[in-house]
Amino acid sequence: MTVTAELPKNGAREASQATEFVPPYPFRHEKMPPVWTLIGLAKRNFLAIWGIDDFQSRLRSKKIFNRELVICNRPDVVREAFQTNHEVLQRKTPQMRHALEPLLGDGLFISDTETWAKRRKVVAPIIHGSRVKGFAPIMIDTIEEKRAEWAALGDGAEIDALADMAHLTAEIICRTIFGRNLGKNHAAEVVQGFTDYQRHIDQIDLLSLFGLPEWLPRFRGRAIKKPVQRIMTVLDQIIESYQAQKEQGEASVIGGLLEARDENGAPLSRNAIISEAAVIFMAGHETTANTLAWAWFLLSNCTKSRLKLQQELDTVLNGRTPTFKDVADLPFTKAVIEETLRLYPPVPILGREAMADTTIGNKPIPKGSLVMVVPWLMHRNPVLWSKPDVFDPGRFLDPKSKKPNKYGYVPFSIGPRICAGLQFGMTEAILSLAILAQQFELKLKEGVDVQPVARLTLRPGENLPMTLHPRRS
Numbered sequence: 001m002t003v004t005a006e007l008p009k010n011g012a013r014e015a016s017q018a019t020e021f022v023p024p025y026p027f028r029h030e031k032m033p034p035v036w037t038l039i040g041l042a043k044r045n046f047l048a049i050w051g052i053d054d055f056q057s058r059l060r061s062k063k064i065f066n067r068e069l070v071i072c073n074r075p076d077v078v079r080e081a082f083q084t085n086h087e088v089l090q091r092k093t094p095q096m097r098h099a100l101e102p103l104l105g106d107g108l109f110i111s112d113t114e115t116w117a118k119r120r121k122v123v124a125p126i127i128h129g130s131r132v133k134g135f136a137p138i139m140i141d142t143i144e145e146k147r148a149e150w151a152a153l154g155d156g157a158e159i160d161a162l163a164d165m166a167h168l169t170a171e172i173i174c175r176t177i178f179g180r181n182l183g184k185n186h187a188a189e190v191v192q193g194f195t196d197y198q199r200h201i202d203q204i205d206l207l208s209l210f211g212l213p214e215w216l217p218r219f220r221g222r223a224i225k226k227p228v229q230r231i232m233t234v235l236d237q238i239i240e241s242y243q244a245q246k247e248q249g250e251a252s253v254i255g256g257l258l259e260a261r262d263e264n265g266a267p268l269s270r271n272a273i274i275s276e277a278a279v280i281f282m283a284g285h286e287t288t289a290n291t292l293a294w295a296w297f298l299l300s301n302c303t304k305s306r307l308k309l310q311q312e313l314d315t316v317l318n319g320r321t322p323t324f325k326d327v328a329d330l331p332f333t334k335a336v337i338e339e340t341l342r343l344y345p346p347v348p349i350l351g352r353e354a355m356a357d358t359t360i361g362n363k364p365i366p367k368g369s370l371v372m373v374v375p376w377l378m379h380r381n382p383v384l385w386s387k388p389d390v391f392d393p394g395r396f397l398d399p400k401s402k403k404p405n406k407y408g409y410v411p412f413s414i415g416p417r418i419c420a421g422l423q424f425g426m427t428e429a430i431l432s433l434a435i436l437a438q439q440f441e442l443k444l445k446e447g448v449d450v451q452p453v454a455r456l457t458l459r460p461g462e463n464l465p466m467t468l469h470p471r472r473s
Contacts, residue, residue, distance in 0.1 A: 020390045021302040024450055028052045046349055046454040055377050059361045068369040073378050075407035077361045081371050082415035088358045093351035093370050102228050103197055105275035123276050126256035129423030135176050136324035139428050142171045143435045150440055150468055161296045162464040166191055166289040172428055173284040177253040177277055178238045186234045196227040198456045235274045286457050287346035288425050292432055293464050294344040295336055296442045298391050305393055308332055313438050322434045327427055330434055335393035337429045341411035345375035348458045350413050375410050384408050442466040
């Protein structure tokens, strides 16, 4: 069966080797509804607010109450917004800042200007790509534990692939940030705190859309305060116990943060350390977990890609567990992750607030405007990609395949604010998929309807029921 690009049926039969698989995407409006309707849709799912023209456009602007909203959807205007105009457009949107400030404080993800610049110099080297090789053994050990756990479940066991990937990446990032010994004790606490927080946080900041002052308080109920307290308690405990870890020779990111000094020789404050640890956990756990869950879903529906992945793993690895050195020799495995990130970017909207008047593509951008680069739109723009809704990892390997430059593919953002943990996340995802797909196939549970939903991040709904099947030679 060839699946067409009208409205994919999420529980459809898998695509065979001879056909193309078009995975699910939300309805695209032919005629845009009123703004209040769009706000209601956005509160439930940010992906449900876009029209057909939004996917094909280059530069669009809309007035939302007292705010000008500008959407950049081609590489040239993305480069202008996030690279050329970084100084003016470095501030995250009020919605993003107010949604994450209770959890991340003044962490790198939401800070700007002097705070961001100073903190980036201190924090970036701790998680720089050059350090990923040293973190790889922790990743591999943790993934092997998940492999053993799956093996013990038996053929046909039902799992929640989203939850399993969340706990896997939480274990990896906990052990990386907090050290091997402490990580396992705290991973479940932190991941549940993040899940609860995302479920309850407001998706739309109406006060800012109406142009009301930033200092006006936003209501935070118990549903928000409780998970924040849960996470902060864990981080406090870990910092308190760091000295004991250090004496045992335990290396960790939290140690790097505690030992770090700025250009004047001053250490980070306690609050800054907690904020940056929370940022690293959020970026390193949630986004990679979602990517891996989507990858399992896509592979379960596309025989051609699944067989090609298995062939690469069998040929390159010959049954052994991959090491960090093997990552470079697994191009199709990497391409599966890259194509998953194209179709389902974990952070589907990258928004900024203009701190002064500027221009993009010769269009005046008044101070206070909201400028958005939307990977969800740009990664599916038919002007930039051939068959943009089709799952085709090969497009990243074929030099003749139509695809844009680096400013047209931005799952980790782009410009000075590009994700500092890009190499960590890619390595973690490739190793996880390689180690687990060597031994297992996952199949979507029959009758399950998968719908992409974006709140703070893009997930395949609340859960992803799949059945686990050991591979047979």
